[in-house]
Amino acid sequence: MMAHVLPAMQNVYSALKNQGLHRSIFVSTAHSFSILSSSFPPSSGTFNPAIADLYIKPILQFLDVTGAPFLINVYPFFAYKDNPTKISLDYVLFEKSDGVLDENTGLHYFNMFDAQMDAVYSAISALGYHDITLLVSETGWPSLGDPDEVGANILNAQTYHANLVKHVTSSNGTPLKPNITPEIYLFALFNEDQKPGPTSERNYGLFHPDGSKVYEFSFVQSSNSQRTFRCSSILIVLTLILYFRTLFS
Numbered sequence: 001m002m003a004h005v006l007p008a009m010q011n012v013y014s015a016l017k018n019q020g021l022h023r024s025i026f027v028s029t030a031h032s033f034s035i036l037s038s039s040f041p042p043s044s045g046t047f048n049p050a051i052a053d054l055y056i057k058p059i060l061q062f063l064d065v066t067g068a069p070f071l072i073n074v075y076p077f078f079a080y081k082d083n084p085t086k087i088s089l090d091y092v093l094f095e096k097s098d099g100v101l102d103e104n105t106g107l108h109y110f111n112m113f114d115a116q117m118d119a120v121y122s123a124i125s126a127l128g129y130h131d132i133t134l135l136v137s138e139t140g141w142p143s144l145g146d147p148d149e150v151g152a153n154i155l156n157a158q159t160y161h162a163n164l165v166k167h168v169t170s171s172n173g174t175p176l177k178p179n180i181t182p183e184i185y186l187f188a189l190f191n192e193d194q195k196p197g198p199t200s201e202r203n204y205g206l207f208h209p210d211g212s213k214v215y216e217f218s219f220v221q222s223s224n225s226q227r228t229f230r231c232s233s234i235l236i237v238l239t240l241i242l243y244f245r246t247l248f249s
Contacts, residue, residue: 002055005029006062013066026068029059030137033073033116036123041102042109042176045119046126060129069135069183072120076112077141077151077160077200084150087112093156094163107175111167113139118176133180139164140187142200143214152200158215161186161206165219 009027016022033039035056037048047056063070076092090097092112099110109115117134124132141160145152164184173180191205191214206217 002051005055006058009059009062013062022066027066028063028068028071028135030071030073033075033078033120036119039116039119041100041104042107042115042118043102043104043122045122047123052127057127060124060127060132063132064129069133070120070124071135071137072117073138073187074113074116074136075139075141076116079112079116080151081145081149089151089156092151093159094167095159102175105176109175113164113167114174117182118174121174121176134182136182136184138185138187140204142203143191143205144203145200146198149198149200152203154215157204158217161217 009029013022013027016025016027035048035051036045038044038046046052060070062068080087080089080092088097089095091099091110094111094113097110099108100115101108107118109118117136120134124130141157142149142152143154143157164186168181168184171181172178173182186206188204188206190207190209191203193202193209195202203214205214207213
């Protein structure tokens with residue numbers, strides 16, 4: 001299946017170029033954060049060697065030529081759920097914390113979202129590409145989970161989303177890319193009550209299936225927030241999200 005992704009992107013791009021739309025419509029594809037084999041410290045970010053040269057590098061070459069962003073799903077929740085005794089909840093929720101220091105760069109991280117973003121930037125740079133930007137194709141926090149899904153509750157979901165909006169609309173980039181404010185897509189609008197898997201998978205939404213709010217939320221309405229949370233150009237996303245956590249576990 002991986003072998004068909006880049007040719008499909010190239011075909012879509014060629015069709016757009018034939019219509020003179022290639023400069024206003026980007027073509028990219030989303031990826032799970034688990035395509036990284038290392039993400040801490042952020043400067044050591046590297047792609048899984050099984051796919052780095054075979055799959056990722058050709059896609060980066062395509063994005064570098066076309067100017068499209070690299071799409072990544074960023075979920076600090078997963079890292080916290082897997083290791084709640086060593087990872088600070090405040091750190092993953094954008095609350096006040098001591099943060100972590102990347103001793104390789106001297107950069108200080110006060111939230112995991114930025115650290116994960118910079119780990120991806122580092123992985124991209126390690127393959128020789130330094131001008132490709134990131135777009136967060138998914139991020140969110142579940143409002144309900146199974147007993148072993150530590151941290152999945154309404155209060156944490158509400159806190160994560162509220163602080164994420166504040167963080168991104170502040171126009172501050174990441175420590176590694178301070179002048180680049182990423183565009184972000186929140187996951188999800190509605191709870192997917194028939195989705196299989198852990199309870200959390202059915203409870204990322206801002207709304208219940210009946211349209212009622214799961215919890216109160218708001219988005220800062222300013223010219224800056226509109227630039228951050230809404231793409232300024234049309235984005236075509238090939239809906240193949242690669243969950244290598246399953247493939248390579």
